[in-house]
Amino acid sequence: MADYTNLKQKIERGEWAFDLAHGDYHNHTWYSDGTKSPAGVIEHAKGLGLREIAITDHDGIGGIREAQEAGARCGIDVVPGIELSTRMEDGVGLHILGYGIDIDDQALNERLASILEARMDRNYRLVAALQEGGYDITMEEIMDRPGQTYVGKPNIARVLVAKGYVESKEAAFIDIFRQPQYKAIKKARLDPADGIRMILAAGGLPVWAHAGKTKKIGEKGSEEFYGSVHRILDYLTEAGLAGMECYYPLHDEAMTKRLCGIAEERGLIITKGSDYHGDW
Numbered sequence: 001m002a003d004y005t006n007l008k009q010k011i012e013r014g015e016w017a018f019d020l021a022h023g024d025y026h027n028h029t030w031y032s033d034g035t036k037s038p039a040g041v042i043e044h045a046k047g048l049g050l051r052e053i054a055i056t057d058h059d060g061i062g063g064i065r066e067a068q069e070a071g072a073r074c075g076i077d078v079v080p081g082i083e084l085s086t087r088m089e090d091g092v093g094l095h096i097l098g099y100g101i102d103i104d105d106q107a108l109n110e111r112l113a114s115i116l117e118a119r120m121d122r123n124y125r126l127v128a129a130l131q132e133g134g135y136d137i138t139m140e141e142i143m144d145r146p147g148q149t150y151v152g153k154p155n156i157a158r159v160l161v162a163k164g165y166v167e168s169k170e171a172a173f174i175d176i177f178r179q180p181q182y183k184a185i186k187k188a189r190l191d192p193a194d195g196i197r198m199i200l201a202a203g204g205l206p207v208w209a210h211a212g213k214t215k216k217i218g219e220k221g222s223e224e225f226y227g228s229v230h231r232i233l234d235y236l237t238e239a240g241l242a243g244m245e246c247y248y249p250l251h252d253e254a255m256t257k258r259l260c261g262i263a264e265e266r267g268l269i270i271t272k273g274s275d276y277h278g279d280w
Contacts, residue, residue: 001068002052002077007100007205008242011269018271020247025054025079026097026209026273030144031063032083033154035278038067044276046074054079054099056273059115060150061103083209084199086192092216094192094232095209097245097273098199108202115190116149122187123151129182130156135165153177154277193239200240207243207271208236211259212251221255226262233266243269 010016018025028034029041036044038055045053055067055078064080071078080103084096101108127139142155157172166172176182190198199206211229218224233241246259247270263270 001072002079004079004100005102005203011205018269019052020270020272022049022051023053023272024048024050024274024276025081025099025271026056026083026245026248027053027276028057028083028278029055029063029067030148030278031060032057032150033152033277035144038063039070040278041276042067042070042074042076042078044278045076050076052077052079054081054097054273056081056083056097058083058150058152059085059119060112061101061108062149064103082199082204084195085189086195087189088192088232088235090216092214092232093189094214094236096192096195096199096236096241097207097209097271098202098204099207101199101202101204105202108198111198118188120151122185123156126153126156126182126185129185130176133179133181135160135176136163192236196236196239196241205242205269206240207245207269208233208241209245209273210248210250210275211244211246212248212255221252221258226258229259229262233262233268237266237268241268243271245271245273247272249274 007016024045027041029036029038053076055064057063061082068078079099080101082098082101084098086096087093124139127137130137137159141159142151144155154169157169160166160172160176161169166175196206212220217228244259244263246256246263251259260270
């Protein structure tokens with residue numbers, strides 16, 4: 001099994017690099033809102049001919065060991081990772097990826113337990129509000145498997161689709177979750193600087209995920225948008241940001257090129273990820 005400790009130092013010494021040709025550094029399992037087991041994600045990666053992937057479940061690290069064991073069996077290296085949901089003071093939501101984290105770090109695990117509790121509190125409140133709104137769903141139904149701890153909005157959206165309230169997950173997010181009475185039900189989120197420090201404290205490498213998906217910062221691809229990207233990066237890099245996910249399925253060629261240029265100008269590491277969630 002590859003050693004992913006001290007990734008920043010290894011990158012600086014030329015001992016390791018993100019494999020942009022044969023790697024995928026953004027994958028979710030059913031330990032967050034993915035549909036596949038860790039072994040299933042590994043099988044998918046093997047089918048694509050990948051040599052290295054990162055497991056980056058939302059606000060949790062429960063699937064990493066299983067993925068590493070599966071990877072060892074089929075020759076795929078698995079980077080221990082995470083994706084933290086954060087929100088800036090102005091309400092802009094950012095996702096921060098962490099690579100090479102120590103999954104046994106006590107402080108990290110305590111913080112993640114607190115985040116999980118806040119998410120579940122939001123879920124109970126959201127399901128109750130949906131029930132009041134006439135949607136026949138229960139907390140039991142949104143669980144995908146026994147013993148599941150992470151439940152996010154995609155899990156709720158799947159039930160809404162299965163029961164015929166909407167035709168797709170996207171429709172659930174647009175037509176239902178954006179209604180004021182549901183949109184107002186939020187969970188407590190980390191400040192991105194706090195998330196970065198959390199990753200650094202656990203020995204990880206913090207990376208801003210899919211900048212091109214960021215909402216409330218201007219029309220995608222406009223100069224206003226890129227100005228906002230620079231403003232956000234000023235804040236994130238001061239906190240210790242090390243990289244930016246520039247290669248991403250929803251970034252078109254022009255955006256990818258522009259983001260890579262920004263990352264290079266700032267001395268940030270360029271990463272690539274598919275944001276794979278399985279069959280959903």
